[in-house]
Amino acid sequence: MLQVQHLHKAYAARQVVSDVSFSAEPGQIIGLLGPNGAGKTTTVSMICGLTAPDQGSVLLSGQRIDTDDSAVKRKVGFVPQDIALYEGLSALGNLEIFGALYGLKGAQLRQSSLAALELVGLADRARDKPDTFSGGMKRRLNIACALVHDPDILLLDEPTVGIDPQSRNAIFDNLETLKARGKTMVYTTHYMEEAERLCDRIVIMDHGKVIANDTLAGLYRQLPVSATLEIDVDGEVDIAMLKQLAGVKTAAQENGRLVVGVDSLSTSASTVLAWLAAGSHRVMRISSGRANLETLFLALTGRQLRD
Amino acid sequence: MNAFLALVKKDLILYFSNKRALIITLAAPIVIAAFFGSLFGNSDKKPTRVPIAIVDQDKSPIAKQVIAGMKEDSALNVLELDEAEALTQVQKGKVRAAVVLPPKFGELAGRAMFSANAKPEVKIHFDPTQSIALAMVRGMLSQHVMKAVTQSMMGTGGTKMIAGVRADVLASNDIPTDARKDLLTLFDSVERVQQSSTTATSSNKAAGRSFDIPFKTVTVEATGNVERKYNSYAHSFGGMTVQFLLFMGIDVGIGLLLMRRMGLWKRLRAAPVSRALLLGSTVASGTITALLLMCGIFAVAIAVFGVRIEGSIIGFVGNMIAFALLAASFGLLIAAIGKTPEATRGLAIFATLLMVMLGGAWVPSFLFPEWLQTASLANPARWAVDGFDAMTWRGLGLEAAVAPIGAMLGFSALFTVIAIWRFSWEE
Numbered sequence: 001m002l003q004v005q006h007l008h009k010a011y012a013a014r015q016v017v018s019d020v021s022f023s024a025e026p027g028q029i030i031g032l033l034g035p036n037g038a039g040k041t042t043t044v045s046m047i048c049g050l051t052a053p054d055q056g057s058v059l060l061s062g063q064r065i066d067t068d069d070s071a072v073k074r075k076v077g078f079v080p081q082d083i084a085l086y087e088g089l090s091a092l093g094n095l096e097i098f099g100a101l102y103g104l105k106g107a108q109l110r111q112s113s114l115a116a117l118e119l120v121g122l123a124d125r126a127r128d129k130p131d132t133f134s135g136g137m138k139r140r141l142n143i144a145c146a147l148v149h150d151p152d153i154l155l156l157d158e159p160t161v162g163i164d165p166q167s168r169n170a171i172f173d174n175l176e177t178l179k180a181r182g183k184t185m186v187y188t189t190h191y192m193e194e195a196e197r198l199c200d201r202i203v204i205m206d207h208g209k210v211i212a213n214d215t216l217a218g219l220y221r222q223l224p225v226s227a228t229l230e231i232d233v234d235g236e237v238d239i240a241m242l243k244q245l246a247g248v249k250t251a252a253q254e255n256g257r258l259v260v261g262v263d264s265l266s267t268s269a270s271t272v273l274a275w276l277a278a279g280s281h282r283v284m285r286i287s288s289g290r291a292n293l294e295t296l297f298l299a300l301t302g303r304q305l306r307d
Numbered sequence: 308m309n310a311f312l313a314l315v316k317k318d319l320i321l322y323f324s325n326k327r328a329l330i331i332t333l334a335a336p337i338v339i340a341a342f343f344g345s346l347f348g349n350s351d352k353k354p355t356r357v358p359i360a361i362v363d364q365d366k367s368p369i370a371k372q373v374i375a376g377m378k379e380d381s382a383l384n385v386l387e388l389d390e391a392e393a394l395t396q397v398q399k400g401k402v403r404a405a406v407v408l409p410p411k412f413g414e415l416a417g418r419a420m421f422s423a424n425a426k427p428e429v430k431i432h433f434d435p436t437q438s439i440a441l442a443m444v445r446g447m448l449s450q451h452v453m454k455a456v457t458q459s460m461m462g463t464g465g466t467k468m469i470a471g472v473r474a475d476v477l478a479s480n481d482i483p484t485d486a487r488k489d490l491l492t493l494f495d496s497v498e499r500v501q502q503s504s505t506t507a508t509s510s511n512k513a514a515g516r517s518f519d520i521p522f523k524t525v526t527v528e529a530t531g532n533v534e535r536k537y538n539s540y541a542h543s544f545g546g547m548t549v550q551f552l553l554f555m556g557i558d559v560g561i562g563l564l565l566m567r568r569m570g571l572w573k574r575l576r577a578a579p580v581s582r583a584l585l586l587g588s589t590v591a592s593g594t595i596t597a598l599l600l601m602c603g604i605f606a607v608a609i610a611v612f613g614v615r616i617e618g619s620i621i622g623f624v625g626n627m628i629a630f631a632l633l634a635a636s637f638g639l640l641i642a643a644i645g646k647t648p649e650a651t652r653g654l655a656i657f658a659t660l661l662m663v664m665l666g667g668a669w670v671p672s673f674l675f676p677e678w679l680q681t682a683s684l685a686n687p688a689r690w691a692v693d694g695f696d697a698m699t700w701r702g703l704g705l706e707a708a709v710a711p712i713g714a715m716l717g718f719s720a721l722f723t724v725i726a727i728w729r730f731s732w733e734e
Contacts, residue, residue, distance in 0.1 A: 048577045051733055073579035082570030088321040100313030101578035145574070 001025055002153055002184055007046050007056035009039075009208075016042050018208045020056070024184045024201070026152070029175065031199030032188040033293065035303070039208035040188040041081060044157050047186065048078045060153060074102055077146035081157040083138045084145070085130045091117060091141050092126040095148045102149035116144040120174055136167020143174065153184045160194065172198060192293040204297060211300045223291045224299045225249045225261030229269060232285040233258050233276060245271055250299050259304065261295055310580050311588050318592030323599075332555065333603050340547035340604075343669070344540030344612060356384035357440055360393035360405040369413030369455045376451035383447060397432045403440035404433040406448055416456050417468040418475060465501050469494050537700055540612040545695030546668030548604050549688050552597045552634040553663065557655045559593040559638025564648040582732060586639060590723065593635025594628075601627050616699055622708030623698035629715035630691045636722040637687075643726035662688040671696075687718040 002024040009017040017039040024030045032040045045051035047058050049065040057064055063072045085094050095113035104112055117123045120140035130138055143159060156175075160168045175185065175198060189195055195202050195216075202219060204212040212219060237258055242251045247268035250261035262268035265288050276283055298304055323329060361377065363370050378385045386393075386402065393405035407430040415427040429448065433441045459465050473494050476487055566572040575585055608614040616623045645651030663669065665679070666688025672680055683689040694711030697703040 045573075050573055050576050067581070068576070069579050069581040069584070071579060073577070076577070078574060078577035080570035080573045082573075084570035084574045086317065086321060086571070088324050089317065093317075093320070097313055097317045098574065098578070101310045101575070101580055103309065103579070105309050 001059075001061060002030075002047070002186070003057075003059040004043070004047060005057050005059070007043060007058070008054045009042055009046060009051065010054055016208050017046070017053075020203075020205070020208070020210055022201070022203045022210070022213055024153075024186065026184050027179055027182045028200045029179055029185040029187055029198050031195035031202040032186060032205060033190065033192065033195045033199075033202050033297075034205035035190055037207075038190075038205040040190075040205055041157055042208075043205070044078075044155050044186060044188055048076050048155050049073060050078075074149065075152045077149065077151035077154045079143050079146045079154070079156040079159050081159075081161065083130075083142050085138065085141060087129060087131045090127050090129055091122055091133075091144075094130065094141065094145055098145045099148040104149055112148050112150065116148045117141075119147065119177065120144045121170060134167070136163045136170065139163050139167060140171060140174065143171065147178070151183070153186070154178065156185060156187045158188055158190070160189070160191070168194075192297075196293060202293070204293070204300070206297070206301050206303075212296065219293060219296055220291075223296050225263060225291050225295060227262055227265045227291055228289055228295050229258075229260040229262060229265070229272060230285075230287045230289075231258045231260065231272070231276070231283055232256055233281045233283055235281055237276070237279070237281060242272070242275065245275055247271060250295070252298055252302060252304070254304060259298060261291065261299065310578070311584050311591075314575075314585070314588035315592045315595070318589070319595060322592075322596050332551065332600060333607075336544075336547035336551040336604050337607050340540065340543040340608070341612065343543035343547070344538075347539040347543070357382060357443060358384045358386070358402045359440075359444055360386045360388045360396050360402045362388060362390045362393050362405060362407040364390070364410050365408050365412040367411075367413030369416065369459050370408045372455035372458070373408065373448075373451045376454060377447060380447060380451070382443070394432050397434055400434055400436070402434075403437045404431050404444045406431050406444065413456075413459070414468070414471070416452060417460055417465070418472050420456065420460075420472075460497065461500055465497070469497055469501070538613050538615070540608060541614045541700035542671060542692075542696055544604065544608040544612065544614055545699060546663065546692055548601055548695065549630065549666065549668050549691045550659070550663040551604075552600060552630065553637060553659045553688065554656070555597055555600060556593065556634040556636075556638035557641055557652065557659060559589065559596075559635060560641025560645060560655065561648045561652055563589065563638075563642035564645050564651060568648065576732070582727075582730075586723075586727065586730070589642075590632070590635045590639055593638050594631045597631035597634045598627060601631065614699060617702030618698040619703070619705035619708060620698075622703075622705040622712075623695075625712045626691070626694035626698055626708055626715075629712040629719070630694070632719045633687055633691065633715045633722075636719040636726070639726040640722040643729040643731075662686055663692075665689070667692045687715060690714040690718075 004020060004022050007017050007020040008015070020039070020043050022030060032043060034040050042051060046053045046056075049058075049068070049070070060072050060075055063070075065072050086097065089097065092113055095116055096109055099109045099112055114123065114126065117126050120143055122137060122141055122144065125133070125137070130141060133141065139159060143156070146154060146156075160171055163171075172194075175187070179185065187194070187198060199216065201213070201215050203210055204219075212222065214222070233253075233256065237251075237253050239251050239253060242248060242258075242260065245268075247263045248260055248271075249263060250259075252259050260268075260272055262272070269288065273283065273286070294304065359377075361374055363374060374385065374387065377383055386396070388396065388405070390405070390407055393402070393407070396402045397405050409427050409429065412427045412429070415425065419426040429452075431441065431444060431448075433444070460468055473491065476482060476490050476494075479487075482490070563572070566575070605614070609616075641651060641655045645655070665675075665683050666672070666686050667675070667683070668688060672683055672689060672692070675683065690711040694708055694715070697707040697711065701707070
């Protein structure tokens with residue numbers, strides 16, 4: 001079990017993580033969701049011992065990571081945000097070097113390396129160097145390097161950045177396989193869809209703080225609206241006036257796009273459009289959708305998740 | 308231990324699998340050392356003659372004898388030209404200097420030896436970029452002029468000269484009576500020698516009796532093996548090995564900075580390995596790489612350029628190991644104080660070039676001013692170069708390797724301590 005307790009971290013006067021706490025059970029995927037700069041990567045760095053917290057603690061099966069060569073670290077696998085591979089070594093060579101760092105050797109090292117390659121679907125490319133791989137294959141190998149020593153806990157820092165949907169789905173399949181094997185995973189992302197698809201529990205972060213921590217169903221229950229309207233309009237809209245319209249719960253405008261949270265699309269959409277027309281705002285595009293985590297983030301912070 | 312060996316093995320595979328980079332790393336010091344070695348030349352080759360021009364405006368027998376003597380000199384390559392052409396040749400850099408023997412040079416030079424008469428003025432045009440040649444030309448000229456003038460004075464052609472000098476002495480009111488008397492006695496003696504020379508010339512018994520340089524020189528190279536000629540490649544290979552292995556050290560440091568940028572360092576740090584193991588494996592792999600490169604470079608130096616380890620082989624190997632460790636710890640230092648790979652590379656190359664220049668890798672440090680020779684003892688490259696010189700062409704024993712090895716190990720320890728102190732472990 002992973003327990004993250006009251007983590008704090010500041011660089012000079014800038015507080016990047018403030019009182020972050022959550023826990024994860026075996027077989028659970030915890031999503032750390034937030035925009036860039038929310039403190040997700042720093043939190044993961046503190047969990048795997050790369051960064052010392054100013055306050056708070058991380059317990060892995062009840063034990064702290066107290067030294068660099070702490071045995072507890074053997075229980076953790078870390079997938080960095082960057083593709084961290086040795087381009088001059090083969091895929092198998094990469095796995096063997098990282099496996100050796102976790103104490104594997106001989107036949108066990110070879111077996112574990114091949115098994116990790118098998119899991120991510122790269123067994124047939126074991127002897128090839130990563131510079132011959134596609135972006136998606138490199139990402140999968142990046143994950144395999146963290147799996148070679150069969151960790152109990154896997155920390156994944158935005159592991160799908162910059163890859164195509166097919167490769168992303170392949171990675172999701174791999175992670176679901178690992179979940180079925182009882183691995184605990186902490187998955188940082190700023191893609192709401194990824195968190196919604198994969199995670200049992202989602203910790204939403206902003207400006208270093210946890211602003212929501214619940215299951216997906218629980219977060220949906222916190223949604224203040226049932227649907228959203230996204231409207232591209234010209235000119236600045238008076239948000240305060242807009243929020244006073246009947247059925248309008250939330251509203252924000254950024255880069256010309258107006259995002260309005262409403263109770264009911266059927267009754268509120270026409271009200272909003274009529275109000276915009278009365279204000280001489282020209283509507284260039286309109287779309288609607290079911291409220292989601294983006295809506296929740298907007299309601300909690302007044303900003304959009306992908307800012 | 309398993310993790311340590313795995314990291315060292317990984318570094319070695321990555322370094323030596325890049326064939327193109329490896330060939331360049333090996334070829335660059337060899338090519339440049341070969342160039343420097345050939346430039347400074349080996350003593351078994353004929354020395355390069357210094358090209359000079361000589362202008363004879365006198366046409367006297369003495370002037371002709373001076374020119375003939377200089378032409379025969381193995382240190383000079385003499386061209387006889389008129390003054391305008393000689394000056395042009397100097398300006399073009401074709402000759403180092405042009406010596407102008409003025410009208411009446413022979414007559415005035417002889418008489419000026421014993422009287423206060425005006426000395427002939429010999430003009431020397433010289434190339435300011437080759438000013439070191441001026442002293443040499445001046446010395447050669449003095450030697451050949453003295454020889455020609457004294458031979459002329461003692462020989463049959465000197466009668467007229469002595470008569471002229473005698474007239475000058477008699478006419479001069481500045482010479483004290485006793486001194487005048489001594490000089491006239493000397494001239495009488497010289498005339499007797501001239502007469503005997505005339506007699507001897509006819510019988511070919513005393514030909515060549517004259518003043519000459521009263522000694523001859525025998526040169527012996529102070530190298531390790533008296534039976535072996537000095538090999539200038541020994542110093543240049545030592546120097547270039549030091550330079551390019553420090554460059555390899557820079558690569559080690561830049562490699563660490565790049566690993567940090569790529570996220571690989573995070574991955575290594577997340578593993579259950581100590582900081583000492585991570586940095587230690589980097590130093591170990593860097594040391595082994597440097598040693599293997601040195602073996603390659605010196606193998607070529609020995610096989611192709613005739614470089615020999617005239618001194619202690621144990622001392623030479625010790626010097627190699629100590630310098631390999633120094634190069635690797637230098638890389639660690641660069642990684643610790645560098646911020647970005649790009650900015651660090653430029654600064655590190657500049658610092659390395661300064662170190663090797665002031666360490667005597669390009670030109671031997673004994674050519675430096677004394678204060679710089681002393682100051683350069685604080686430069687680890689100086690100790691490395693001195694160590695290789697001592698064990699190769701100087702042919703010194705193991706005791707001469709102790710100080711360089713000790714200094715290099717000391718610098719390695721210092722670099723490592725600073726690196727550990729300055730290394731940024733936080734991500």
